[in-house]
Amino acid sequence: MANFNSVAFVYDTLARVVFGKSIQKAQTSLLYSITKESKVLILGGGTGFILQELDKLRLSLKITYVEPSSAMMKRAKKKLPFRTIVVDFVQDTHEAVSNDGDFDVVITNFFLDVFPADRLSEVVQEVSLLIGKNGVWLLTDFVRTDMWWQKVLIKLMYLFFRVTAGLEGNQLLNFEDYLHEKGYKSVKHKYFYNGMIRSDIYKKPGCLATGAYFPPSH
Numbered sequence: 001m002a003n004f005n006s007v008a009f010v011y012d013t014l015a016r017v018v019f020g021k022s023i024q025k026a027q028t029s030l031l032y033s034i035t036k037e038s039k040v041l042i043l044g045g046g047t048g049f050i051l052q053e054l055d056k057l058r059l060s061l062k063i064t065y066v067e068p069s070s071a072m073m074k075r076a077k078k079k080l081p082f083r084t085i086v087v088d089f090v091q092d093t094h095e096a097v098s099n100d101g102d103f104d105v106v107i108t109n110f111f112l113d114v115f116p117a118d119r120l121s122e123v124v125q126e127v128s129l130l131i132g133k134n135g136v137w138l139l140t141d142f143v144r145t146d147m148w149w150q151k152v153l154i155k156l157m158y159l160f161f162r163v164t165a166g167l168e169g170n171q172l173l174n175f176e177d178y179l180h181e182k183g184y185k186s187v188k189h190k191y192f193y194n195g196m197i198r199s200d201i202y203k204k205p206g207c208l209a210t211g212a213y214f215p216p217s218h
Contacts, residue, residue: 026197046076094127139175
């Protein structure tokens with residue numbers, strides 16, 4: 001299990017230096033699809049940037065915020081107080097979340113990329129069980145491209161976090177394949193940083209014909 005305590009204090013700064021505002025823009029680009037009174041689960045929330053962005057929506061949201069790193073969690077709690085969201089902070093892994101399957105929205109930002117190939121399919125299934133019947137999965141992560149410099153950058157990132165945080169994964173996988181295996185379909189997606197970062201709204205199997213409306217981004 002990776003432990004990001006050692007890099008928590010530089011994580012956001014490092015991300016800005018390398019990617020500018022692309023990572024933040026990607027994580028917030030599809031939040032408009034969340035409706036009021038939603039139960040939201042955030043897995044691997046990091047330092048809490050996403051909580052501030054959700055609070056800006058001015059919607060009444062009940063959020064379960066899951067982050068295994070104590071240092072990351074400490075920084076996330078410093079974002080308190082919030083105006084319109086209620087947050088339950090859970091310092092643990094996603095496996096500690098009750099699989100009631102009743103979350104309206106599950107958010108995984110740069111979460112799946114930490115798992116190795118022999119674990120990822122199981123993780124996708126475990127997350128899927130947490131999503132309600134008409135729920136959505138908002139996923140933002142790195143994607144593989146044909147650009148040589150992006151391939152080098154990905155390798156360097158994996159090497160860095162393997163050394164500093166004990167990262168299990170050692171290569172960037174095609175997450176869409178794993179979600180397709182479970183019947184998920186992307187109903188909206190956006191690319192950032194020359195196609196290296198992608199944000200998706202995935203619908204749970206059997207829910208594509210529910211008439212869900214996703215307004216244009218703004």
